[in-house]
Amino acid sequence: MASIDTAQSPPRSFSFNDPVVRGVIYQVVVAVLVVVFLVWIVNNTAINLKAQNKTSGFDFLWKTAGFDISFTLFPFDRTSLYWQAFLVGLTNTVLVAAIGIFFATLIGFTVGIARLSSNYLVSRLATVYVETIRNIPLLLQLFFWYFAVLKTMPAVRDSLALPLDTFINQRGLFVPKPIPDEQFVWVWAGLAVALVLWLVLRQWAKARLERTGKRFPVFLGGLALTLVIVGLVWVVSGASVTFDPPVLNRFNFKGGLELPPEFVALVFGLSIYTAAFIAELVRGGIQSVSHGQTEAAQALGLQDGDRLRLVIVPQAMRVIIPPLTSQYLNLTKNSSLGAAIGYPELVNVFTGTTLNQTGRAIEVIALTMLVYLILSLGTSAIMNWYNARVALVER
Amino acid sequence: MTDIAFVRSEIEKAQPAPRSQTGLVAWMRKNLFASVSDTILSVIAILFLLWIVPALYGFLIGRAVPPGGTVEQCRVENVGACWAYIASEIEFFIYGFYPMAEYWRPNIVFAMLALIGLPLLWPSAPFKVVNAILFFVVFPIASVVLLSGGMFGLRYVPTEQWGGLLVTLIISVVGISLSLPMGILLALGRQSKLPIIKTLCICFIELIRAVPLITILFMASIMLPLFMPQGTTVDKLVRALVGVTLFASAYMAEVVRGGMQAIGRGQYEAAAALGLGYWRRMGFIILPQALKHVIPGIVGNFISLLKDTSLVYIVGMKDLLEAVKTKNDAIEWASPTQSVTGYIFAAAVFWVLCFSISRYSRYWERRLNTGHKR
Structure with missing residues (x-):
């Protein structure tokens, strides 16, 4: 009789048919190939750089950039350093992305809801918008807005006057600039206090609803509270806002806020393009909530507003929000197309001008990619956290 | 008992529905003027159409200069689209500098x-x-x-002389035919149980998806020559192709992975129980179902790829968009509507291509619908 030990664990002979053995072999082969490939690339790069007499390293960031940037949020001139140019590009990217996201969301939700409208004309117009915009490359749309629309605007002297002291011409959009005086900090403080009180009010109303069943109009109450507090503070502190309108001088507008045509075209193009995709998400999200949910909510006796707010919208949002964030991310990445129409964002300032001047291709491209990588990974981390929070709890 | 004067032997024909329930009036009442807010929206929409349709008609057809017209006809005040410009430059838009x-x-x-x-x-x-x-x-x-x-x-x-629609189509067709198999391989790698392969695939996919296509194209056009052994030159078109394909395959991998995750574990286990090896399990059981689930996603990626080919303009390739943009600055056809007409033409070409691809995918969705959908 064989011993019990051998019967329980038969001798594991080495066999190529064993999936575990094969798995190890495959991985070793792949790992070796990848390492060899990387070594080959690094070696080639080192030889190539040496042959071209190029140095490497990030020390160039502390050298004088020596170029000017047409649109900056903070002072930048020829004597500034490369890392400041990097920062200018980064802030310009973030600025245009933030404004683009705001308008894209606004247009996208409007069009998405319009596509579901029972009104034939409205839903058809929304469909035409989505199908037209989605199927035309963004770069082409940017060129259209920039070269075919904004660049063919009249010269400064014959600017088109729009309402509210706004002018549009070849050099961009000129809007009045609000100038708050020193007392205006108090108004901001008042606004902050009011918003905190709004949150407190919401908590209180919720607690009361659960205790007594009585409702309290939180939104209207909160709005009234904010308006009263801000209004009172404004009057008492004597704060005031003066508007500095753009005035046509002999050659150009003086005063006001000047938005260059590159910026306007980029915001226009990005918002209109991304809005078409957001509209489709919104439509899909609302349609994904089955009609039974509406009927069930009605059967529970919920009012119209509550039905939307408590039953339909939360379920639709669970479907809409994850792809919505990736659309926001796409918009941020697409803002790099601003480089093609001369908007000084990260790719233009850094991968364009800086790379050309310093020749540090690897460092510059790596740094640019790192910025987008951090933005993306950060967003997806937040998204995963949100998804875990709203995911259906299944037993 | 028998003095019944009349017994109906046939059912009388149904009367037509009342006038208010049929025809144009009822349709309009239901679809345009159902409520006060609906009526307001309809009026706004009709006013908008009354403004935009004549304006578009006038620009595109009415006041436009038809193909064969002269540049002087395009240089008048308030002229419409200058189709004569497109017609005279159409060869450049299609072939670029090809002899x-x-x-x-x-x-x-x-x-x-x-x-x-x-x-x-x-x-x-x-x-x-x-x-x-x-x-x-x-x-x-x-x-x-x-x-x-x-x-x-x-x-x-030489490829430097290729241009226009030719280059756009080359990049799209090559990108589409290479990115799907590469994406499937990457997705399989990402779902694999082998840790090293899985990590490599995840890193590749996430890195590519996190950065804009422009930076990948810059990398391909500036850094690829650095990576190669000294003396080898990589053709510019090939560089762009490498960049576009790598980019598209990472997105394709995520779509395919989504389809694979939508398939129940039972399918994997049943395939294994049949004694099939890994590649047959995937090729015969898993992938056919997975790919069917994600046709809209795959086609969506094809359409984005086709649109994204226009970005190669930024790294100095001569595609359709570049051809149009170059000719828009040409002096001999300089006219008020020259660039608008050029961009409308390019947009129409892209639109027709992308829209027909998306219609084609609808057709496949219907065809492959085996009734499992709720």
């Missing part, structure tokens, strides 16, 4: 694409295997030989 005497070569490639490619898209066309071999093996080789020449007595045409 005029050799236009027949790209023409043959276009014809081959239509003759070999379209039957492949048509499910009931016969000889699928032969057709696929023709398209994936013979067609690429024949196209490269024909377009670049340098053998069989054909004049050599």
Whole structure:
């Protein structure tokens, strides 16, 4: 009789048919190939750089950039350093992305809801918008807005006057600039206090609803509270806002806020393009909530507003929000197309001008990619956290 | 009892529905003027249409200069689209700087694409295997030989001279045909149980998806020559192709992975229980179901790829968009509506391509719908 030990664990002979053995072999082969490939690339790069007499390293960031940037949020001139140019590009990217996201969301939700409208004309117009915009490359749309629309605007002297002291011409959009005086900090403080009180009010109303069943109009109450507090503070502190309108001088507008045509075209193009995709998400999200949910909510006796707010919208949002964030991310990445129409964002300032001047291709491209990588990974981390929070709890 | 005067033996015909329930009036009442807010919206929409339709008609047709017109006709005040400009430059938009005497070569490639490619898209066309071999093996080789020449007595045409729609189509077709298999491999790698392969695939996919296509194209056009051994030069078109394909395959991998995750574990286990090896399990059981789930996603990626080919303009390639933009600055056709007309033309070309792809995917969705959908 064989011993019990051998019967329980038969001798594991080495066999190529064993999936575990094969798995190890495959991985070793792949790992070796990848390492060899990387070594080959690094070696080639080192030889190539040496042959071209190029140095490497990030020390160039502390050298004088020596170029000017047409649109900056903070002072930048020829004597500034490369890392400041990097920062200018980064802030310009973030600025245009933030404004683009705001308008894209606004247009996208409007069009998405319009596509579901029972009104034939409205839903058809929304469909035409989505199908037209989605199927035309963004770069082409940017060129259209920039070269075919904004660049063919009249010269400064014959600017088109729009309402509210706004002018549009070849050099961009000129809007009045609000100038708050020193007392205006108090108004901001008042606004902050009011918003905190709004949150407190919401908590209180919720607690009361659960205790007594009585409702309290939180939104209207909160709005009234904010308006009263801000209004009172404004009057008492004597704060005031003066508007500095753009005035046509002999050659150009003086005063006001000047938005260059590159910026306007980029915001226009990005918002209109991304809005078409957001509209489709919104439509899909609302349609994904089955009609039974509406009927069930009605059967529970919920009012119209509550039905939307408590039953339909939360379920639709669970479907809409994850792809919505990736659309926001796409918009941020697409803002790099601003480089093609001369908007000084990260790719233009850094991968364009800086790379050309310093020749540090690897460092510059790596740094640019790192910025987008951090933005993306950060967003997806937040998204995963949100998804875990709203995911259906299944037993 | 028998004095019943009249007994109906047939059912009387139903009366037509009341006038208010049928016809145009009822349709309008239901779809346009159902409520006060609906009526307001409809009025706004009608006013908008009354403004935009005549304006568009006037610009595109009414006041436009038809093909064959002269540049002087385009240079008047308040002129519409200058189609004469498009018509006179159409060859540049299609072929770029490709030598005029050799236009027949790209023409043959276009014809081959239509003759070999379209039957492949048509499910009931016969000889699928032969057709696929023709398209994936013979067609690429024949196209490269024909377009670049340098053998069989054909004049050599460097890729710098290729341009316009030709380049746009080359990049899209190559990108589409390479990115799907690469994406499937990456997705399989990401779902694999082997830790090293899985990590490599995840890193590649996430890195590519996190950065904009422009930076990848910059990397391909600036850094690829640095990575190669000294003395080797990589053709500019190939650099762009590498960048676009890598980018698209990472997105494709995520779509395919989504489809694979939508398939129940039972399918994997049943395939394993049948004693099939890994590649047969994937090829015969998992992937056919997974890919069917994600056709809209795959086609969406194809459409984005087609649109994204316009970005190669930024790294100095001469695609359709570049051709249009170059000619928009041409002095001989300088007129108030020159650039608008050019961009409308390019937009129309892209729109027709993308829209027909998306219609085609609807067709496949219906065809593959095996009734499992709720």
